[in-house]
Amino acid sequence: MASSTLSIFIFSLFLFSSFSNAKSPQKPKAFIFPIKKDVTTNQYYTTIQIGSNSTTFNVVIDLGGKLLWFYSDDYLSAASSYHPIKCGSQQCKIADGVGCVLCDSSPPVPGCTNNTCSDYVLNPFTGTQVYNGLGLDVLRVYSIRGAQYRVKRFPFQFSYPDLREGLASPTTGLIGLGRTRISLHAQLASTFKIRQKFALCLPSSSGKDGNMIVGQAAYDNPFQEISKSLFTTPLIKNPVSTDMNEQVGNFSVEYFINVKSIKVGEKTLSLNKTLLSIDKKTGSGGTGIRTVRAYTGLERSIYRALIKEFVKAAKSMKIKRVASVAPFGACFNSKTIGRSKTGRKVPTVDFVLQSKNVYWRFYGSNSMVRVGKDVMCLAFVEGGVNCCGPTTSIVVGGYQMENYLLEFDVASSRLGFSSSLLLHDTSCSKFGAS
Ligand SMILES: *[C@@H]1O[C@H](CO)[C@@H](O)[C@H](O)[C@H]1NC(C)=O
Ligand SMILES: *[C@@H]1O[C@H](CO)[C@@H](O)[C@H](O)[C@H]1NC(C)=O
Ligand SMILES: *[C@@H]1O[C@H](CO)[C@@H](O)[C@H](O)[C@H]1NC(C)=O
Ligand SMILES: *[C@@H]1O[C@H](CO)[C@@H](O)[C@H](O)[C@H]1NC(C)=O
Numbered sequence: 001m002a003s004s005t006l007s008i009f010i011f012s013l014f015l016f017s018s019f020s021n022a023k024s025p026q027k028p029k030a031f032i033f034p035i036k037k038d039v040t041t042n043q044y045y046t047t048i049q050i051g052s053n054s055t056t057f058n059v060v061i062d063l064g065g066k067l068l069w070f071y072s073d074d075y076l077s078a079a080s081s082y083h084p085i086k087c088g089s090q091q092c093k094i095a096d097g098v099g100c101v102l103c104d105s106s107p108p109v110p111g112c113t114n115n116t117c118s119d120y121v122l123n124p125f126t127g128t129q130v131y132n133g134l135g136l137d138v139l140r141v142y143s144i145r146g147a148q149y150r151v152k153r154f155p156f157q158f159s160y161p162d163l164r165e166g167l168a169s170p171t172t173g174l175i176g177l178g179r180t181r182i183s184l185h186a187q188l189a190s191t192f193k194i195r196q197k198f199a200l201c202l203p204s205s206s207g208k209d210g211n212m213i214v215g216q217a218a219y220d221n222p223f224q225e226i227s228k229s230l231f232t233t234p235l236i237k238n239p240v241s242t243d244m245n246e247q248v249g250n251f252s253v254e255y256f257i258n259v260k261s262i263k264v265g266e267k268t269l270s271l272n273k274t275l276l277s278i279d280k281k282t283g284s285g286g287t288g289i290r291t292v293r294a295y296t297g298l299e300r301s302i303y304r305a306l307i308k309e310f311v312k313a314a315k316s317m318k319i320k321r322v323a324s325v326a327p328f329g330a331c332f333n334s335k336t337i338g339r340s341k342t343g344r345k346v347p348t349v350d351f352v353l354q355s356k357n358v359y360w361r362f363y364g365s366n367s368m369v370r371v372g373k374d375v376m377c378l379a380f381v382e383g384g385v386n387c388c389g390p391t392t393s394i395v396v397g398g399y400q401m402e403n404y405l406l407e408f409d410v411a412s413s414r415l416g417f418s419s420s421l422l423l424h425d426t427s428c429s430k431f432g433a434s
Contacts, residue, residue, distance in 0.1 A: 028143035028192055030215030030433060035061065037402075038168035039206045041125075042294035044398055045171045046212065049140040050154070053078035058171040061212070062124060063200075063291045063408075064242075064254035067095070067182045068156035069121040069130075070173025071164060076110060084113035085134045085155065092117030092134075094181045095155050101133050110135055111158035121157050123174070124292040125166030130159050141188065144217050144433040151191050155182045174292075177408070178253030179237070185214045185410065196410040199227075201421075201428035202291070204365070204402040208429030217433040222426055226405055230416035231360070233257050233353040235408065240283025242390050252283065255408065257415060259287040259394055262302070263350040263359070264309040275299055275393040283390030287351075289415075293397035295327075295369075297383020302393060303329065306349070310378055313347035328369070328377035335374055337364075342422045344368045344376065351396075363420055366400050403427050 033046040036058075045058045048068075055075040059068065085091045087100035097117035105112040116133030123129070139154035164172060176183045177198065181190070189196040194215040203210035218224055238252035259276055262269045278286035298306060307329045311321060320336040338345035343365025350359040369379040379399050383392075405428075407416035421427050 026147075028145075028147065028149055028215070029194060030144045030213050030217035031141045031149070031188055032144050032432065033141075033212045033214070035200075035202060035210040035212055035428075036170075037203050037206050037210075038170060041166075041168040042398060043168040043171070044202055044210075044291050045168055046175065048175065050156075051075055051078055051137050052081040054140050055080075057173070058168075059173045059175040060167055060171050061177065061291050062174050063177050063289060064252075065122075065124070065174055065176025065183070065292075066119075066178050066180045066253050067121065067134075068154070068173065068175045068184070069159045069163070070156065071159050071161045072172045075158070080110065081137055082110040082158070083136045083153070084108070084115075085117040085136060087115050087117050089117065091136065091153070091155065095119065095134050096180065096182075097134060099131070101131075103133065111160075119157065121159060121163070121174075123163050123166060124290075128163060128165065130157070130163050132157055132159060139187075144213060149192070151187055154187055176253075179251065179255070179410065180253050183253075185408075188214050189411075198408050198410075199431075200291075200401070200406045200408065201404075201431035202398055202402045203428045208427070210428035211431050213431075213433055219431070219433045222424055223405060223431055223433075226418050226421070226424055226426075227407070227416070230405070230407060230418055231353070231358050232414050232416045233358055235410070235413045235415050236278065236286070237413075238278050238283050238286065238288075238390070239280050240390055242283060242288075242392065254288050254290065255415070256286050256288050256392075257396075258354055259351045260354065261352045262306060263348075263352060264306065265313050265347040267309055267313070268352075269302075269305045269309055271302055271305060275302060279390075285391075285393050287394040287396065288392045289396040289401075291398050291401070293383075293395050294399060295379050295381045296397045296400045297381050297395045299391070299393040300382055303380065303382045306380060307378065310347060310349070317345070317347065319346065322375060325371045325375060325377055327381045328371065328379070329382065331371065331375050331377040332368075333374055334370065334376040337368070337376065340364070341425070342420050349380075351394075360400075360404075360417060361419065362400055363422070365420065365422055366402060366404075369399065405431065 103112035136153040139151040198214045201210040236256040241250040320333040342363035405418040
C-alpha cells in the first residue's frame with residue numbers, strides 16, 4: 001500500500017473515532033446508590049427507579065440475594081414497559097430460571113404472562129418463597145458524577161404483595177447482590193462493561209445515609225486514602241448451595257470468608273475448627289456475610305465461648321454485668337462502661353482471617369447495642385439453625401458491618417475491608433465518589 005493511502009486511511013480512522021467519541025456520552029465507570037437504615041427492623045435499603053415512568057420505590061439490600069423482586073401497585077398502574085422473559089430464551093439462561101409458567105391473563109400483566117421463564121425468590125426474613133415468572137424493564141441508574149443512565153432490560157420478578165411481610169415498612173421488595181448473572185452489580189458490569197465490583201458502606205443510624213458504589217472509582221477523601229490500605233481476604237464459594245431449591249452441584253450465591261479464629265482482646269477462643277471451614281460435601285460450616293441479618297449469628301458452641309470470654313474480659317475492666325435481654329446473652333450496666341471514639345470501651349472482638357495479621361476488629365460501636373436505659377448488650381446472637389439446608393456456622397450481620405468500607409471485588413473474588421471508619425474520624429454517611 002502506498003504510504004499516502006495508508007496515512008489517509010489512518011487519518012479517516014482517527015476522524016471516525018474522534019467523531020463517535022464526541023457523539024456518545026462519556027462511558028460511566030461507577031454508579032452510586034444511597035443506603036438507608038430502617039431502625040425498626042435494622043434492615044438496610046436503597047431506592048430504585050424502574051419502568052418507562054420511572055416508578056420509584058425502596059428495596060432491601062441482600063448481599064446473598066439472587067435478583068431483584070418487588071410488588072408495587074404504583075408500578076402496576078404506571079404505563080410500564082414490562083416484558084416477560086420467554087422460556088428457553090438466552091435471557092432465561094442468564095437468569096438461570098428453573099421452570100416455565102403459563103399464566104393466562106388478557107391483557108398480560110407483570111407477573112402473569114404465558115410461557116414465562118420462572119424462578120423462586122426468597123424472603124430471607126420469613127423464609128417464604130415465591131415461584132413466579134421473571135421479566136425485564138428499564139432501570140434508571142446514576143453515575144458517581146450524577147449523570148443518568150438506563151439499563152434497558154433489567155431482570156426481576158414482579159412478585160406477590162404477601163411476600164413483603166417482614167420487610168422494613170418503607171420498602172416493597174429486595175435487591176440481590178449475590179453471585180449470579182442477574183444481580184445488580186452483574187447487570188451493571190455487563191451493560192456498561194465495568195468491573196464486577198461494589199463498595200458497601202452501611203450507615204449506623206436512620207438520619208445518615210451510607211452509599212454503595214458499583215464499579216471502579218476513586219472515592220472522595222479520606223476514603224480514597226483509606227482504600228489504599230484495606231485488609232484483603234478471599235471471597236470463598238460454597239460448593240453446595242444454601243438455597244434448597246437449587247440442585248446439589250450448584251455453588252451458593254452467597255459470599256463466604258475464611259474466619260480461622262476469634263479473639264477477645266488478646267485471648268484466642270478455643271473453638272471446634274471443623275465448624276469454621278465449609279464441608280465440601282454438605283456445604284455446612286464456614287462464615288457467610290449477609291446484610292439481611294441484623295446481628296452476627298454464631299453456632300451455639302462458638303457463641304458460648306465468645307460470651308464466656310467477653311464477660312470475663314469485661315469484668316477485668318470493671319464493667320458490671322446485668323440480666324440478659326433476649327436475644328442477647330451478655331448485657332451490662334452502661335454506666336460502668338467508658339467511651340472512646342470507636343464507641344463504648346469494651347474488649348475488642350477480632351475475626352482472624354487467613355493469617356494473624358489479617359483480622360476484622362470490632363470495637364464497642366459494632367459490638368455493643370443499647371437495649372434500654374443503662375443497659376447495653378454484646379451484639380452477637382446464637383445462630384446456626386437451619387431447617388432444611390446446610391448450616392453456616394457464622395453469619396456476619398449488618399450491625400458488625402456498619403461504618404467499615406467493604407469492597408466486594410467479585411471479579412477477583414476478594415473482599416477488601418477497612419478498619420473501623422471511626423478510627424479515621426469519619427463514617428459511612430460521608431462515603432462517596434465524584
Ligand atoms: C406515565 O408517563 C407518561 C409520560 O410522562 C404520562 O403521560 C402518564 O400519565 C404516566 N402514567 C402514569 C400512570 O403515571
Ligand atoms: C396461554 O397459554 C394457554 C395454554 O397454552 C392458552 O390456552 C392461552 O390461550 C394462552 N393465553 C394467552 C393470553 O396467550
Ligand atoms: C446448577 O446446576 C444445574 C445442574 O447441575 C446446572 O445445569 C446449572 O447450570 C447450575 N447453575 C449454576 C448457576 O451453576
Ligand atoms: C466439631 O464439629 C463437628 C461438626 O459439627 C462435629 O461433628 C464434631 O463432633 C465436633 N467436635 C467436637 C470435639 O465437638
